Amino acid sequence: MNRISRFLASTIGAKLGMAATGILLALFVVAHLIGNLLVWKGRAAMNDYAEMLAHLGVWLWVARLGLLAIFASHIALGLRLAARNRAARPVAYAKNHTIQASVASRTMVLTGLLVLAFVALHLLHFTLGWLDPARYALTETLTRDGAAVVRHDVFGMLVAGFHVDVFVVIYVAAMVVLGLHLSHGIQSLFQTLGLRHPAYVRLVQLLGRTVAFVLALGFALIPLSVRLGFVGAGAVQ
Numbered sequence: 554m555n556r557i558s559r560f561l562a563s564t565i566g567a568k569l570g571m572a573a574t575g576i577l578l579a580l581f582v583v584a585h586l587i588g589n590l591l592v593w594k595g596r597a598a599m600n601d602y603a604e605m606l607a608h609l610g611v612w613l614w615v616a617r618l619g620l621l622a623i624f625a626s627h628i629a630l631g632l633r634l635a636a637r638n639r640a641a642r643p644v645a646y647a648k649n650h651t652i653q654a655s656v657a658s659r660t661m662v663l664t665g666l667l668v669l670a671f672v673a674l675h676l677l678h679f680t681l682g683w684l685d686p687a688r689y690a691l692t693e694t695l696t697r698d699g700a701a702v703v704r705h706d707v708f709g710m711l712v713a714g715f716h717v718d719v720f721v722v723i724y725v726a727a728m729v730v731l732g733l734h735l736s737h738g739i740q741s742l743f744q745t746l747g748l749r750h751p752a753y754v755r756l757v758q759l760l761g762r763t764v765a766f767v768l769a770l771g772f773a774l775i776p777l778s779v780r781l782g783f784v785g786a787g788a789v790q
């Protein structure tokens with residue numbers, strides 16, 4: 554076992570690993586939300602952005618593989634810590650004294666696994682196009698330097714995709730779950746980094762809840778606005 558593996562096998566190492574990977578995943582979520590907000594600017598802005606990402610070529614794959622490794626490490630460390638916590642208390646408390654603990658804190662493993670299930674479904678939906686092949690195949694034709702250029706119509710895919718009610722329900726429900734996970738995750742992060750001084754407990758709680766709420770709401774507004782016709786009205790063929 555090398556030094557890094559030995560460090561991550563210790564409880565404090567696993568917690569710091571969770572914190573580091575959690576920060577990186579949260580930064581991805583913020584960047585992804587900012588990118589997705591382009592849906593409000595319309596087809597050209599959204600598709601230009603998607604085209605720019607697609608043209609990153611090898612760097613896109615480096616980022617994807619990096620993200621995958623970070624996500625996998627976060628899950629593995631989280632499951633290891635949860636198993637260790639259970640092993641440390643083989644007999645459950647006769648009376649559950651977690652009055653102080655929020656729903657979010659008591660359901661971290663569950664909400665984490667649900668976010669994982671959502672990401673898998675989301676990749677099959679918008680990145681691989683397996684769940685909705687017809688809408689994934691939508692293209693936009695533009696003229697560049699006098700020549701016709703055909704590109705992936707991410708805006709059209711998204712708008713048409715969110716006219717399917719079951720997807721709207723799944724995405725909005727998943728954002729509630731993501732919000733719960735982030736709300737406690739951000740507070741834990743401060744605790745692990747030793748920044749959750751008793752004097753600031755309420756402040757850290759407020760910060761965790763506010764950031765989680767803003768992110769979850771920002772994402773959830775996308776399928777809802779499309780379905781309610783505030784975005785892309787008339788864009789669905």
Ligand code: HEM
Nearest residue numbers: 585589603617672675679680707711724731772773775776
């Ligand atoms: C309403 C919420 C969301 C919408 C509308 C949305 C939209 C999209 C779209 C359109 C793509 C494909 C982009 C392209 O092909 O250029 C995508 C990819 C992706 N999304 Fe989301 N997303 C949402 C929420 C999330 C959340 C909460 C996560 C993570 C927790 C996430 C993780 C990803 C990942 C990992 C990819 C693949 C990126 C890649 O291709 O490299 N998304 N999303």
